[in-house]
Every structure is written in C-alpha cells, then in structure tokens.
Amino acid sequence: MNKNLFVELFVEELPPKALKKLGEAFGVGIETALNRSGLIWESKVTTYASPRRLAVHFTDVRDIAPNIQISQKLMPVSVGLDANGAATPALLKKLASLGADESAVAGLKRVGEGKAETLMFDSVQPGVALAAGLQKALEDALAKLPIPKVMGYQLADGWSTVSFVRPAHKLIALHGAEIVDVGVLGLKSGRETLGHRFEAAQSVVTIRDADSYAEQLKSEGAVIASFAERRAEIVRQLAAAAAKVGGGVKAIEDEALLDEVTGLVERPNVVIGQFETEFLAVPQECLILTMKANQKYFPLLDANGKLTNQFLIVSNIAPADASAVIQGNERVVRPRLADAKFFFDQDRKKTLASRVEGLGKVVYHNKLGTQGERIERVRAIAKAIAAKLGVDAAAADTAAQLAKADLLTDMVGEFPELQGIMGGYYARHDGLGETIADAVEDHYKPRFAGDDLPRNEVGVVVALADKLETLVGLFGIGQLPTGDKDPFALRRHALGVIRMLIERDLPLDLNEILRLAFRQIDGIVQIGGDPEAHRSHTIFGADAELIPLLRGAEDSLRSFIYDRLAGSLREQGYSAQEVEAVLALRPQRLGDIAKRLAAVRAFAALPEAAALAAANKRVGNILKKIEGELPSSVTPALLAEEAEKALFAALGSIAPQANAAFDSGDYTASLQALAALRGPVDAFFDGVMVNAEEAALRANRQALLNQLYGLMNRVADLSKLSA
Known part of the structure; x- marks a missing residue:
C-alpha cells in the first residue's frame, strides 16, 4: 500500500557551512536507493535541514516493491548439458547457487546458435520490503554524505564506537503513521524528536505521521525545519530590520554568509545592534570582514554604500525583551573592532616602502624564490608593458614594488582577504597619490568572474605583470592545473589577462608579452630599450637546471590561454564553430576578437x-x-x-x-x-x-x-x- 514516508536523523549541531549540502545529499542518497529498489516512482521529495537534524519526506512510497523478472546467463549449452541433454554437475551447482534445483533444467531457455548457444535462467526476484529497502537506503546515504570531517564517539552502552559528522541521538522513520523498523549509528527508529533547545513548548515532539512533521516541529518545537524556508525568513527579517533603521540603509548582501547563518539557527530572530562611531575611522572593509567572518553579523550600509555603525544580528532566540541579546552581541563585537583599529593604527606607523625589504624573507615558492625576488620580476614586466602602452613607467614601477608590501602588515596577517585593499589605504596614507594607491589595491583584479578591472592604466599594467609573472613562473616549473585541481588559480589568472587585453582593447600582442615575461623569468630582461638598463636575476639558485624548462613552457601557456579564451567566448553565446574559426588563426590582438566573431x-x-x-x-x-x-x-x-x-x-x-x-x-x-x-x-x-x-x-x-x-x-x- 502506498503511503508517504518521512525520515529524520537528529544529531548534535552540524557544521553550518556544510549544512545545506548535507541536507541535499541526505535526501538524494535515500531517494536514489529507494528508486533503485522500486519502492518509489515519481515521488515528490522534500528535504529538511536544521542545525540539529537532517530529514526527508517522500510521497507515494510502496510498502513492498514489485517483483522483478530476471533473466540470467548461466553457461554455454555444451558445458551445461551432456550428450544426452542431461544437466552436468557444473549446471546443477550453478542452479543451486541461484536457489533452484534440477527441476529447473527443463525450463531453461537457449539463446544463440552453434558453439555460442547459451543457457538462460528466468526467475522472479521478490520485491524488497520497505524496511529492508529503507535500511539499505539509509546506510548508502550516510556513507556518501559530503562530511567535512568525521568524528568517532561511543554509544550509550559504553563499548561500541561509531563514526559520523556529529553524534546522532534519535531516528524517525514513518510510513504514514506507522514506524518503519530500521536502525543506523546505534539508533532504532521511532517517532520522537527534540524541538528548539530553549524555545520549544515541549522538549520532546512526538510526530504523529509522515505528513505532520514540519507543522508539528514549528508549533510544538519552535523550529523551522526547512532550510529554504528558514533562509527566506531571515532575508525577510533582515529587510524589515533595515527598514526599521530607516535612512535607506540595507544589509550587506552575502549569499555564503546567509547560508552559514541559516545553518546556525533553528528559529531566526533578527535584532539591531550598534557600535561606537569612532570605529568608522577604520577602513570599512576591515570592519565588515571582522563582523561577517568572526561574528556572523550583517553590517548595514547607507544609500551610498558606506558602512554605518549599526548591524543586524540573527539570533536563535526571540525573548520578549531582546535588550540582553543585543547588549551581549555589542559587548562581543567591540573587542573585535578595537583589534582592527589597533592593527590599522600600528600599520600606519611604518610606510609600505619600508616593508619591501622584508619581502626578501618571505618564501613565494621553493623553486621561484622569495616574494622579494618575485616583486623584482613583476617590476621588470610592468615597466616593459608600460613602455609599450605609453603609461607612466615610473608610476607602474612604484606600484609594482609596493604591491605585495601589505603582506607584512598586522591587518593582512589577521585578515589575508584584505591584501591589496589595505595596501591601497596605506599607500594613500603615505602620500603616494590616488594613481599608485588604486594600482596597489587593484593589482589582484579581476579576482573572480564578473569582478571589476583595475581602475586606471597603471593598475592594469601592474595587474597584467603580476598575473603574467605567476603564469609563466608556475608553467615554467611544471605546476600546471590538472583536471579540476588548480591550487594556484592559474585558470583565473589567465582569464584575468584575457579580460584586460580584450575589455581595455590593449594594443599588445599576446606572443610578445608572453616572450617578455618568459625572458624575465629566464633571468634576463631589457628595460625600456636602454642597454645600460639590462638587469639579470638568478632566481633559481641550485635549481638553475630548470631554466630550459621555462623556455619550453611558452607554447603550453599560450595554448592554455587560448583554451580559456575559447571557453569564455562559448559561455558568452558564440557557437563552437565561430570560436574555432577565429581562434584557429591565433590572433595576437585579443581586443579584436569580438569584431572578428561578429x-x-x-x-x-x-x-x-x-x-x-x-x-x-x-x-x-x-x-x-x-x-x-x-x-x-x-x-x-x-x-x-x-x-x-x-x-x-x-x-x-x-x-x-x-x-x-x-x-x-x-x-x-x-x-x-x-x-x-x-x-x-x-x-x-x-x-x-x-x-x-x-x-x-x-x-x-x-x-x-x-x-x-x-x-x-x-x-x-x-x-x-x-x-
């Protein structure tokens, strides 16, 4: 008889960043196994995931799967039957292994002809019962969960140990209103779960049937079980709280943070906190990052995108008087902001230029030397490109020299995500002007698909030089991406070079700038055409024998860039034939690509x-x-x-x-x-x-x-x- 099926595994708090994927994988794993066994067919599947539970609901689940007709290949007729047509011992043994006896010989079918004629055994496999099918489905689903890190723990008997992402405490399996007898992780199925730790009307919630779970958990347990529903509720409350603050402020948009917070709360309640305005003197990127990364708050931005001194807290409790919750969070965030202010104040006591020498002690790659040596290569490439583009070579050189200096600041040491951004702030503080400061800040751009390009010409030059140095250096020592592994983000660097050449329509030939960069990695580069300005760098030390590999890597890198370009163009809507026709000629001016395609x-x-x-x-x-x-x-x-x-x-x-x-x-x-x-x-x-x-x-x-x-x-x- 078909009834709806519900399964819940109740556990201790799951990793919030992984919760969404865990919930989806739990549902898909069980669905796949039930489909395979024939217990479901075109069922509607609804998954649930909260910090303390993974659950799934299926419509129209059979209590027993249909029988399956099976036709099995046994052996050649010449092996299975003797000259008189009687069964051989080999055939009888094979039939016995399948649960049949000599009486089945008369019903065997023959397929094929001559020596290829084969005996076939037709049988009916009884349909699997729901309990057995669900048991296997649960075991399969749990084994395939994308668990970040497994932990082992003892069961209540004090002897047995099981492994899972977090200790599991309860298991529900209901087919309609009936309990399905299954067990995993030392648990036996029942109908009880636990509600919200603090807000549930009753701590234990007894689920009546498969269809009452979500409603009962919300009304009796104060838990929104659906990840999607809980996330939507947080979005709604964030918008309402921002409107309450007024002045056109809005919560910062961050999908990853929203997913993580959804994985932290079972009953979201958004409240408004604030901090002292004196902290707004610190670059807003620092404050935003510490609030998001450390406290999981949503900073509020004004209509111009500037940080305000108010922020939104997604609480897991909803007391009548939320003042204690608000004050507690304000008290917690204050030291974080004070640390950011301290780092900022301390960092400004030293200039970026004074930090450059220290980069010589920071290893970039064991085969490519230190960050100091790398900066010298980037400087040489940047000056050469600047000369070709008619860009201020001195400004490009200064920006390239200072581009990595913020790696040695306290702020970037605490928040590596701020590298480049802090360099821009400190360059302005040092009086270097907006051109150089913007170039220092922007030289990592574009950091991701859709990111902005550097704002000025000097920034474009330094960003090109930085990405080219990375590409030619790592290709030169054979550190190429393989499959989906790209630890040095070389695909992203290549796409960054492509975007700058195309979108800025730079009059640079790809082969020319690759040769220029490879000459620098090889150790020799001519700067500005001045024979007196030749500079030689021995970057490999004992690994100087690798230099020939650099010279052989240029073709590989060129092909790699054109492959990335081809993929990008197809994503933009050009046909494979159009892209292949244009790129087959290996056009050197990538800024012409769009016109050629048109x-x-x-x-x-x-x-x-x-x-x-x-x-x-x-x-x-x-x-x-x-x-x-x-x-x-x-x-x-x-x-x-x-x-x-x-x-x-x-x-x-x-x-x-x-x-x-x-x-x-x-x-x-x-x-x-x-x-x-x-x-x-x-x-x-x-x-x-x-x-x-x-x-x-x-x-x-x-x-x-x-x-x-x-x-x-x-x-x-x-x-x-x-x-």
Missing part, C-alpha cells in the same frame, strides 16, 4: 558562405599536401584555362577591397567582400585540374590557390564553418 557571424549568414567555406577547406587540404615552400607568385602567362583566368582576375579585383577593409579594422566588410568569389571559385574547381602533369602549370595553379587561401583566411579560418 564578422564571422555576419559572413555565415550569407548565401555564399557554405560553398566558400567548403571550398576553403578543399584548398587547405590541397596546400597541406605540397612539400616544401608553398608557391606564392602567379605568372599570368601560364594561366591556360578560362576558369583560372577568371579566378585570377576576381582576386585582383576583390583583394584590394578586402585587404583595405581588413587593414582598417572593418572585418565584416573584409569577409563580405569575399562573397563575390563564389562563382569564380566554383568554376575553377569544376573546370581546372590543379595537379597538372606539367610542373610549371601545376606550381602556378598552386600559387593561385595559395593567394586565394591567404585572402580568405585573414579574419578567420573559414574552413571551420564547413559542416
């Missing part, structure tokens, strides 16, 4: 596009088979056929127009000019034998095709558009 898309829409793409592919295949240097000069006197004369004339007419458009950056017009070639190209392949027996004639026709190929593939490799 041109390819417009060309592909032309009625002539398919035929020209196919012809282009054919031309490319012909040219690949030519040994030695490709002929490029066409001798008009050797053009014998009318079709090749017509193609030569068409090229002479269309090439100037297409090339002029290309040189002016109008890639769409350049490609569209090629449409006029369809007729001459089709006629050429219909009427001309390229590989003529006469060598001079053959070479002349190959040269004609080489010119055609070069003209057609300046913007993109059009053969990639061929189906």
Whole structure:
C-alpha cells in the first residue's frame, strides 16, 4: 500500500557551512536507493535541514516493491548439458547457487546458435520490503554524505564506537503513521524528536505521521525545519530590520554568509545592534570582514554604500525583551573592532616602502624564490608593458614594488582577504597619490568572474605583470592545473589577462608579452630599450637546471590561454564553430576578437558562405599536401584555362577591397567582400585540374590557390564553418 514516508536523523549541531549540502545529499542518497529498489516512482521529495537534524519526506512510497523478472546467463549449452541433454554437475551447482534445483533444467531457455548457444535462467526476484529497502537506503546515504570531517564517539552502552559528522541521538522513520523498523549509528527508529533547545513548548515532539512533521516541529518545537524556508525568513527579517533603521540603509548582501547563518539557527530572530562611531575611522572593509567572518553579523550600509555603525544580528532566540541579546552581541563585537583599529593604527606607523625589504624573507615558492625576488620580476614586466602602452613607467614601477608590501602588515596577517585593499589605504596614507594607491589595491583584479578591472592604466599594467609573472613562473616549473585541481588559480589568472587585453582593447600582442615575461623569468630582461638598463636575476639558485624548462613552457601557456579564451567566448553565446574559426588563426590582438566573431557571424549568414567555406577547406587540404615552400607568385602567362583566368582576375579585383577593409579594422566588410568569389571559385574547381602533369602549370595553379587561401583566411579560418 502506498503511503508517504518521512525520515529524520537528529544529531548534535552540524557544521553550518556544510549544512545545506548535507541536507541535499541526505535526501538524494535515500531517494536514489529507494528508486533503485522500486519502492518509489515519481515521488515528490522534500528535504529538511536544521542545525540539529537532517530529514526527508517522500510521497507515494510502496510498502513492498514489485517483483522483478530476471533473466540470467548461466553457461554455454555444451558445458551445461551432456550428450544426452542431461544437466552436468557444473549446471546443477550453478542452479543451486541461484536457489533452484534440477527441476529447473527443463525450463531453461537457449539463446544463440552453434558453439555460442547459451543457457538462460528466468526467475522472479521478490520485491524488497520497505524496511529492508529503507535500511539499505539509509546506510548508502550516510556513507556518501559530503562530511567535512568525521568524528568517532561511543554509544550509550559504553563499548561500541561509531563514526559520523556529529553524534546522532534519535531516528524517525514513518510510513504514514506507522514506524518503519530500521536502525543506523546505534539508533532504532521511532517517532520522537527534540524541538528548539530553549524555545520549544515541549522538549520532546512526538510526530504523529509522515505528513505532520514540519507543522508539528514549528508549533510544538519552535523550529523551522526547512532550510529554504528558514533562509527566506531571515532575508525577510533582515529587510524589515533595515527598514526599521530607516535612512535607506540595507544589509550587506552575502549569499555564503546567509547560508552559514541559516545553518546556525533553528528559529531566526533578527535584532539591531550598534557600535561606537569612532570605529568608522577604520577602513570599512576591515570592519565588515571582522563582523561577517568572526561574528556572523550583517553590517548595514547607507544609500551610498558606506558602512554605518549599526548591524543586524540573527539570533536563535526571540525573548520578549531582546535588550540582553543585543547588549551581549555589542559587548562581543567591540573587542573585535578595537583589534582592527589597533592593527590599522600600528600599520600606519611604518610606510609600505619600508616593508619591501622584508619581502626578501618571505618564501613565494621553493623553486621561484622569495616574494622579494618575485616583486623584482613583476617590476621588470610592468615597466616593459608600460613602455609599450605609453603609461607612466615610473608610476607602474612604484606600484609594482609596493604591491605585495601589505603582506607584512598586522591587518593582512589577521585578515589575508584584505591584501591589496589595505595596501591601497596605506599607500594613500603615505602620500603616494590616488594613481599608485588604486594600482596597489587593484593589482589582484579581476579576482573572480564578473569582478571589476583595475581602475586606471597603471593598475592594469601592474595587474597584467603580476598575473603574467605567476603564469609563466608556475608553467615554467611544471605546476600546471590538472583536471579540476588548480591550487594556484592559474585558470583565473589567465582569464584575468584575457579580460584586460580584450575589455581595455590593449594594443599588445599576446606572443610578445608572453616572450617578455618568459625572458624575465629566464633571468634576463631589457628595460625600456636602454642597454645600460639590462638587469639579470638568478632566481633559481641550485635549481638553475630548470631554466630550459621555462623556455619550453611558452607554447603550453599560450595554448592554455587560448583554451580559456575559447571557453569564455562559448559561455558568452558564440557557437563552437565561430570560436574555432577565429581562434584557429591565433590572433595576437585579443581586443579584436569580438569584431572578428561578429564578422564571422555576419559572413555565415550569407548565401555564399557554405560553398566558400567548403571550398576553403578543399584548398587547405590541397596546400597541406605540397612539400616544401608553398608557391606564392602567379605568372599570368601560364594561366591556360578560362576558369583560372577568371579566378585570377576576381582576386585582383576583390583583394584590394578586402585587404583595405581588413587593414582598417572593418572585418565584416573584409569577409563580405569575399562573397563575390563564389562563382569564380566554383568554376575553377569544376573546370581546372590543379595537379597538372606539367610542373610549371601545376606550381602556378598552386600559387593561385595559395593567394586565394591567404585572402580568405585573414579574419578567420573559414574552413571551420564547413559542416
């Protein structure tokens, strides 16, 4: 008989950051096993997760699964039956292992022919009972939970030890109103759970049936069991509390913090706290981080995004008078803010420049030296890039030199997430000006997908240099990402380089800046073109034999960057064919990529596009088979056929127009000019034998095709558009 099923595992407080995933995995694990056993079919599944419980509800669960028809392959007929057709000992033994005897031999089926003929045994496997199926489902689900760290604990008998994320105390399993007899972690199923530690009307809540859990737990136990419902309630209360404060303030938006707080409370109650305004003299990033990371508070920002001296507390209790809760939290947060103020005041007693020397004692990588040595490489790359872009090289050098100095400050030592940000504040305090301060702060940007780029040109130069140094250094020593492992965030660094080159439309060739960076890692870089400014760095010490590896890593890094670019473009909505056509040419100016893609898309829409793409592919295949240097000069006197004369004339007419458009950056017009070639190209392949027996004639026709190929593939490799 079909009834709804409910399961709850009641435990001690679960890790709040992991609670959402634990709840989802608990439900999915049980659902998967019940589906496999045939106990559910298209059931609606509802999961619950609170700090002290994981639970799941299923609709339409059978008390016993349907029988399953099974057809099993036994053995070849020649092995299972003797010459008289009687069962051999081997067959009888096999049947016995399946719970059958000699009487089953007559019902065996034969499949196949000749030596491949095989005996098949058909049987009916009884459907699994709910208790047995749920028992296995629970065991499977618990074994597969994404538990951050397992702990062992003793059971009530004082002897047995089990392992789980937290000690488990109660288990509920109800099929309708009936208890399903199952057990895990030393617990036997029942119908009792515990409500809120402090606010429950009664500490023990006896669940009537599978469908009454959420309502009973809320009314009798003062617990919102649903993670999603509890989270939505917190969002609602945060907005209401911010509105109560008034003045257009709003709680800071942080999805991870919201999930974590949802995993900390069973009955949320948002209250408003405040701190002394004197703390607002500390950079707001410091105050926000300490309130969020240490206290799980939601800071309040004004309409201009500036931090106020009020914050929101998500409490797990709702007393009639919340003043004690508020005062307690205010008393706790005050020392945290005082620490931040102390760090800020202490750090400003030393300039960033005075800290640079100390970076020579901080190991960056055992094969790439110290942060001090790394900074020298970043400086050299930054100055070289600045010179190419016409950016203030002195400012770029200063910003690059100071970029990592805040790693040695007390504030960044306490809050590593603030590196760069604090460097910007301290640079302003040192009187270095907004340009350098912004560049120091922004040189980590973009830190993640969708993050802003550096605000000024100097910042872009230093950010490029920093990311390039990281990429070429780690590729040079063979520390490449593998699978989903990328401990040095090289994919993010590559995407950062790509975004800056494209979105700022920087006039830099990718190969050129990679060679520039690799030369610096290799130990030698020419700065500003001044022979007197050559600088040599020996960064490997005893590992100098690794230098040849650096030189061999450039191609790998270049391919890595183009792969990241291809993935990014596909995510932006470009087709795989469009992306492949453009990137097949390895365009060096990444700022041109969008225009090339637009041109390819417009060309592909032309009625002539398919035929020209196919012809282009054919031309490319012909040219690949030519040994030695490709002929490029066409001798008009050797053009014998009318079709090749017509193609030569068409090229002479269309090439100037297409090339002029290309040189002016109008890639769409350049490609569209090629449409006029369809007729001459089709006629050429219909009427001309390229590989003529006469060598001079053959070479002349190959040269004609080489010119055609070069003209057609300046913007993109059009053969990639061929189906």
